[in-house]
Amino acid sequence: MKKTAIILAIASAGLSMSAQAANPEPFTVQHLVKINKLHSPALSNSGSKIVYAVKKIDAEGESSSDLYIKDLSQADSKAKQLTSVKGTEHSVAFAADDQAIYFLAGRSGSSQLYKLPLTGGEAIQVSDFPLDVEGFKLSQDGTQVVMNMRVFPECKDLKCSEDKFTAEQERKSSGREYKQLMVRHWDTWSDHSRSHLFVAKLNGEKITTAVDVTAGLDTETPPKPFSGMEEVTFTPDGKHLVYGAKAPSKDQAWITNYDLWQVPVTGGDAVNLTEANKAWDANPTFSADGRYLAYLAMTKPGFEADRYRIMLRDTVTGQEKEVAPLWDRSASSLTFGKDNRTLYVTAQDVGQVTVFEVNTQFGDVKTVYNDGSNSVVGVTNEKIIINHKSLVQPGDLYSMNLDGQGIKQLTQVNQEKLAEIKFGEFEQFSFKGWNNEEVHGYWIKPSDYKAGQKYPIAFLVHGGPQGSFGNSFSSRWNAQLWAGAGYGVVMIDFHGSTGYGQEFTDSITQDWGGKPLEDLQKGLTAVTKQQKWLDETRTCALGGSYGGYMMNWIQGNWSDGFNCLVNHAGLFDMRSMYYVTEELWFPEYEFGGTYENNKELYEKFNPVNYTENWKTPMLVIHGEKDFRVPYGQGLAAFSLMQRKGIPSELLIYPEENHWILNPDNLEQWYANVLGWMDRWTEKK
Known part of the structure; x- marks a missing residue:
């Protein structure tokens, strides 16, 4: 494991990598589900204080979440706990004068906005609506707030929506009625409500009414299922919302x-x-002086993985330009510096999520920090505050100079728990893949690695397919768990992965079973030659979503490649998949149109057409609330293998969606997956 600046910062903060328990244990799912989670960080307007929440899970699995504040102006200041009320406070924002913070909590029985004075006293409930407040953002001067709530577009007031929700809960019939798509999204059937934006004054009085600035609109804002209030902002003068x-x-x-x-x-x-x-526009971000609006824009209609370009609009002249048009990365977040001209941008970058500095005038791009997965919390005149994760770090706050130097760790929310854990050593590697082009990946040694021994391989294939298994810490597919179980882990960012330039990402479109399969084959051969401790005769491949599709594709097109396979939420039949998934733009772009108009390509890369070659033992896992890849896809693959006599098992979760989120279910998931792999790789 290379000694990065972050690891050196950990050591200087008093948690060296060797400062562990006398007998640290290999990482297990029982450790994972009890890892504390830092969330909702907010930097004060002056940059002198930071507030964050920590969700703590005790040895019995009981959780609590509270807010903490740290004084950044004092070199050795200790964080102070701000809240201790049962429940979770989240979505924190500082008042304009930094004398109080706002947050969301469910203390009154529904999710409402609260204000906590930092000079002392209890939190005060600010909003009192009959509906849940799901998110909020303050105006720059702190006199207004915009909140999003789910309402029915035809309703003129909140009482009407409240009554409709109540009537829906109380009606005796159970049928759902629809006249157009979308009827369901991600894991939820539509109840015909929509997320709308409501604006209210912050004047010291409790808010019971607000202006629905999206009144009557049959659309979602913020967009579902994963967008938040980063898609909403006040103009700096407070007169408009974008x-x-x-x-x-x-x-x-x-x-x-x-x-x-x-x-x-x-x-x-x-x-x-x-x-x-006509493509995707997102993340409106104003400079504090109001002169510029920066935002992200794709250019290919229908494509969700196009490069997000940085656009800059001069609000005085109306002129607009793309910033850094030759920069071949897809930005994921934008933060203006205090000079109102510099942007601090994050983007996937060769297995990392890197922080970049972008000069909006000339388009110059500089790398600020490029190790691990980083998100920008805030920027001061002299510092950048980030939330940093890696393959061995679950997430903590750090400060650094604007040039990326002088890194200092601010939080250690898992200090004691990490001291008990032994992670596997990891390293990034590369090889020549499809068309002799460079492809990157990661390997991880078993946490109890001993030189001279050979270890079975866990060959992880990421989903997306425009995604990446990079240098980050996951609460679900955590590669270190296989290392903790005694496997050598191999992850390859095949053609189509993100963070390697848009041409590389685009290369998988209309070629799902082509270049990626060749990369996986060449990558496994290359890494086993490079790393002699990997035992190529004992391998199990596993993946979810597109990774699950690849397990089905491997069954028919690389049937002698592995001792076993694990298919989580994988696509099995591209024809039926097209007609039952919810975001139709995805298959239509990836396969060049509707199924009816481009059957040949759908069938060319359809795993169901190659079932005569299937023979590898496979574990199939699916969630019944998975509306992205409905569970019939997994059930069909299992039925086929049972009928053909191929060793196979099925694990179905009635309450899970495309992901496994329940901690108890996650423990069951890993017990089944590792047990299956141990069996077929003859791991003792």
Whole structure:
């Protein structure tokens, strides 16, 4: 494991990598589900304080989440606990004068906005709505707040929506009625409500009414299922909101035309700021002086993994340009520096999520920090605050100079727990893949590695397919868990992965079973030649979503490659998959149109057409609430193997979606997966 600046910062903070328990244990899922989780960090406007939440899980699995504050102006300051009320506080923001913080909590029985004075005293409930507040953002001067709540577009007030929700819960019939797509999304059937934005004054009085600035719109803002209030912002003068959303229409299930809209805070007609772009626009971010609006924009309609370009609009002249058009990375977040001209940007970058500095005037891009997975919490005149993760670090806050030097660890939320854990050594490698092009990956040694011994291989294939198994810490597919179980782990970012340039990402489109399979084959051969401790005769491949598709594809097209396979939520039949998934834009772009219009390509890369070659033992896992890849896909693969007499097992979760989120289910998942692998790799 290389000694990075972050690891050196950990050592200087008093937690050296050798400062462990006398007998640290290999990492297990029981450790994973009890890892403390840092969330909701917020930097004060002055940059002198930071507030964050920590969800702690005790030895019995009981959890609690509280807020902490740390004084950044004092070199050795200790964090102080701010809250101790049962429940979770989240989505923290500082008041304009930094004398108080706002957050969301469910203390009153529903999710509402609270204000906590930092000078002393109890938190005060600010909002009192009959519906849950799901997110919020403050205006720059702190006198207004925008909140999102789920309402029915036809309703004129919150009471109407409350009554409709109540009536839906109490009705005796159970049928759901629809007249257009989308009828369900991710893991939820539509109840015809939509997320709308409400603006209210912050004047010291409890908020019971607010202006629905998206009134009547049959659309979601923020967009579902994963967007948050990063898609919503006040203009610096506080007169308007800018938000991301699709225009109300019947084609929302097969287009990616998210636009940025500007609407007065008093309500009224919204203006489409990005009407000319028919692809995805996102993350509106204003400079503090109001001169510039920066945002992210794709250019390919229907494509969700296009490069996010950085756009800059001069609010005075109206002129707009792409910043750094030759920079071949896809930005994921934008933060203006205090000079109102520099942007601090994060983007996937060769297995990392890197922090970059972008000069908006000339387009110069500089790497600030490029080890591990990093998100920017805030920027001061002199410092950048980041949340950092890696393959051996679950997530902590760090500060660094604007040039990436002077890294200092600010939190140690898992100090005691990490001291009990022994992780596997890891390293990034590369090889010549499809077309002799360079492809990257990671290997991890078993945590109890001994020189001279050979170890079975856990060959992890990521989903997406435009994704990456990089240098980060996952609460689900955590590669270190296989290292803890005695496996050598291999992960390859095949053609189609993100963080290696847009051409590399684009190369998988309309070639799902081509270049990626060749990369996986060449990568496994290369890494076993490079690392002699890997036993190529005892291998098990596993993956979820597209990774699960690849398990089905391997069955028919690389049937002698592995001792066993694990298929989580994998696509089995591309024809039926097209008609039952919810985001139709995805298969339509990846396979060049609807199934009806491009059957040949769908069938060319359809695993069901190669079942005569299937023979490898496979464990199939699926969640019944998975509407992205519905569980019939997994059931079909299992049925086929049972009928053909191929050793196979099925694990179904009635309450899980595309992911396994319940800690007890996660423990069961790993017990089944590792047990299956141990059996077929003859691991003793």
